[in-house]
Amino acid sequence: MNEALAEQLERLPRLLAPHVLLVAGSLATGVLVSLPLSLLCARFTRLAAPVLALASLVQTIPALALLALMAPLLGSIGVLPAFLALVIYSVMPIARNAITGLREVDPALIEAARGVGMSEGQVLLRVRAPLALPTMLAGLRTATVWTVGLATLSTPVGARSLGNFIFSGLQTQNFTAVLVGCVAAAGLALALDALLALVEQAWARRRPALALVAGAVLASGTAWAALREEPWRGGPAPLRIGAKTFTEQYILARCIATQLEREGRAIELVESLGSTVAFDALVQGDIDVYVDYSGTLWANYMKRSDTPGAARVLAEVSDWLAREHGVECLGPLGFENAYAMALPRERAIELGIDDVGDLVRHAPNMTLGGDYEFFARPEWAALRDRYGLGFKDRRSFDPSLMFRAVEMGEVDVLAAFSSDGRIAAYDLVVLDEPLEVLPPYDAVLLVSARVAADPAARAALLPLIGAIDSEAMRRANMQVDVEGQTVEAAAALLVPPTRPPAQREVEEDAK
Amino acid sequence: MQPRIEWRAVSVRYPNAGAAALKQLSASVEAGELLALVGESGSGKTTALKCVNRLVEPTEGVVLVDGVDVTQVDPVALRRSIGYVLQRGALFPHLDVAENIAITPRLLGWPAGRIAERVDELLACVGLEPRAYRRRSPGELSGGQAQRVGFARALAARPRVVLMDEPFGALDALIRAELQDEVARLRRELGLTIVLVTHDLGEALALADRVAVLRSGELVAEGAPEQLVRDPGHPYAAALFDAARRQARRMLGPEVGGAA
Numbered sequence: 001m002n003e004a005l006a007e008q009l010e011r012l013p014r015l016l017a018p019h020v021l022l023v024a025g026s027l028a029t030g031v032l033v034s035l036p037l038s039l040l041c042a043r044f045t046r047l048a049a050p051v052l053a054l055a056s057l058v059q060t061i062p063a064l065a066l067l068a069l070m071a072p073l074l075g076s077i078g079v080l081p082a083f084l085a086l087v088i089y090s091v092m093p094i095a096r097n098a099i100t101g102l103r104e105v106d107p108a109l110i111e112a113a114r115g116v117g118m119s120e121g122q123v124l125l126r127v128r129a130p131l132a133l134p135t136m137l138a139g140l141r142t143a144t145v146w147t148v149g150l151a152t153l154s155t156p157v158g159a160r161s162l163g164n165f166i167f168s169g170l171q172t173q174n175f176t177a178v179l180v181g182c183v184a185a186a187g188l189a190l191a192l193d194a195l196l197a198l199v200e201q202a203w204a205r206r207r208p209a210l211a212l213v214a215g216a217v218l219a220s221g222t223a224w225a226a227l228r229e230e231p232w233r234g235g236p237a238p239l240r241i242g243a244k245t246f247t248e249q250y251i252l253a254r255c256i257a258t259q260l261e262r263e264g265r266a267i268e269l270v271e272s273l274g275s276t277v278a279f280d281a282l283v284q285g286d287i288d289v290y291v292d293y294s295g296t297l298w299a300n301y302m303k304r305s306d307t308p309g310a311a312r313v314l315a316e317v318s319d320w321l322a323r324e325h326g327v328e329c330l331g332p333l334g335f336e337n338a339y340a341m342a343l344p345r346e347r348a349i350e351l352g353i354d355d356v357g358d359l360v361r362h363a364p365n366m367t368l369g370g371d372y373e374f375f376a377r378p379e380w381a382a383l384r385d386r387y388g389l390g391f392k393d394r395r396s397f398d399p400s401l402m403f404r405a406v407e408m409g410e411v412d413v414l415a416a417f418s419s420d421g422r423i424a425a426y427d428l429v430v431l432d433e434p435l436e437v438l439p440p441y442d443a444v445l446l447v448s449a450r451v452a453a454d455p456a457a458r459a460a461l462l463p464l465i466g467a468i469d470s471e472a473m474r475r476a477n478m479q480v481d482v483e484g485q486t487v488e489a490a491a492a493l494l495v496p497p498t499r500p501p502a503q504r505e506v507e508e509d510a511k
Numbered sequence: 512m513q514p515r516i517e518w519r520a521v522s523v524r525y526p527n528a529g530a531a532a533l534k535q536l537s538a539s540v541e542a543g544e545l546l547a548l549v550g551e552s553g554s555g556k557t558t559a560l561k562c563v564n565r566l567v568e569p570t571e572g573v574v575l576v577d578g579v580d581v582t583q584v585d586p587v588a589l590r591r592s593i594g595y596v597l598q599r600g601a602l603f604p605h606l607d608v609a610e611n612i613a614i615t616p617r618l619l620g621w622p623a624g625r626i627a628e629r630v631d632e633l634l635a636c637v638g639l640e641p642r643a644y645r646r647r648s649p650g651e652l653s654g655g656q657a658q659r660v661g662f663a664r665a666l667a668a669r670p671r672v673v674l675m676d677e678p679f680g681a682l683d684a685l686i687r688a689e690l691q692d693e694v695a696r697l698r699r700e701l702g703l704t705i706v707l708v709t710h711d712l713g714e715a716l717a718l719a720d721r722v723a724v725l726r727s728g729e730l731v732a733e734g735a736p737e738q739l740v741r742d743p744g745h746p747y748a749a750a751l752f753d754a755a756r757r758q759a760r761r762m763l764g765p766e767v768g769g770a771a
Contacts, residue, residue, distance in 0.1 A: 108597060108598070108599075108601045109601055109603060109604075111566065111597065111601070112595070112597050112601035112602075112603070113603070114566055114590065115564060115566060115590055115595035115597070115674075116590065116591070116595060116614050116615050116618070116664065116665075117587055117588070117590040117591030117592075117615055117618050117619075118587070118614075118618065119587050122618070127603060130605045131603075131604070131605055133605075206607075206648070
């Protein structure tokens, strides 16, 4: 078998199990919420319209947004926000079908049920509900297929799922991983749908044995996932290492993992977190360590727009973190990953553009590309206003696609990241920024209060401080983004293990 | 003797409806009698029927069963004590034949063994071989078979009163005649008191001890079939009988229609 594929398939059980548990848990809860609700609506018909309207309204919220909103709303990351969002999403198709099914039972049969002496409750449970069951099951099937798909979006809020394949695969150009994630999610959806179809058949043909078979398969699948995941497991929690959704973060998370594992610590990687999700998670203690950038904290959280120099920014950021959030900044890793304006070298020479100031005159004919956050960040507002930059158009991209967009001429200038290996690979030049509007973006290692109070863990992480220079980071990023190496290989080269690496599970739940 | 069922000045006005569905109906059914309520749709005949088992509550007046005002009886208990037959049987499609018949005894908490015996007894009674039909699903039955099961279901808990709402509607003529004979036999054998709603005057005349003709919620004629045929007493009833007579004449020749 293809080696890259084998490597991804090896990750499959570790990501499939939590996905299955998440889906099973949220669907079961969805049913437990929807059924009583639907029975109530059938009994008190005036409830039906508002309940359905509310459920439909929830459905119009984009899934990714609903998931992302759950994290700050609950003040935590991980399985809980993902679970809640999926439950909310599953209620609509289940309740809608159940209410419709209960409502559309032949009135003559309801009259007959009353006529033979059933109480209203008995009419509902013995006649309406069983007759509506096929419609209800159809709703459950819809909800199941949706939930399996939506669960892949729970990765950015810190819940492991098949989405890990897709999010990290897209960022690190590992399309085998993306494919494995997609095929696994689709396969799971189809399999669950087929099992529920079997239950429908069993009911329609009065063959309880069929339903038992389907039920047994569903139960054993869930049991497998539960035994693998052991959500009830106690004991000391592993140290959780966060990573945002770009290559550099995936590499650094593994470097951190290596250091901690060398100390014999149990770790868990929580990858592909939204940018602000990561910081909030650290503050909440949902993750224990991750890498952020001084300028990001300075401009976005401290709301500062002055630029007093790298050392001052770093000192004030560290101070602020400790004072306001009880988070320790262990120190800078030794490189900077700044937002930087970049454009193709040929174009820069042709137009005579050396710095951001030179851009101003050409901007009205140019399109600027940036990542999802850039145009919403205070840094962009500052840059735009101070230089008077007025681009013809601006477009947001996934960071992994941004460079291709400039190559294909879709955009003229990029708001790129200075440590990105693709700047060199795509032969772009980074423009100087003479007014120093943008703050410095020193990569800093942030740890939770729990790690700060843990001398052994702290000691294990300290060797990373000052150990990675800009050139080394750019090369590591390029190995993944351009040369197609694995994140693990790049991490191993960046921070060589002092002793030969033992056979270890590098992914999410390494021992 | 006290009538088994009695309507005393019963009026029904449905919410959001203009005219009353039933206006000041006074009528009675003696024990063992079969009363046919005849009229076109909207005449109030089904409303009058449903007042007996409280599927409809009178706006004015009272309905008495064995001298007791039905509103003084728990509606669920009342309905369990009265048989109810609907058009096409209205069997529950998710239950098999035996389960359909067993519903009321089960609701009454009869022991399982007694229910099973009763189901077989009833199937045989309505002319269906128990072993062949017990486990059938309603979808597998013909219209006539389904209505036979409908009769069995209504009779399951040994009611003394059975209400039938267009029980022969939507059936082929031959099957209808067969089932009409069946009803006549069952009531004779079991001594049932029956209220039969039908829009078919011929059917009413053939089966009933007494016929009540309703029109727009009002009782316009009432009496034994032979008496009504002789003297309808109301222009509408007369027209109805005339139509029935003409139909019979068309079918069977002038001597039959003229004999009346």
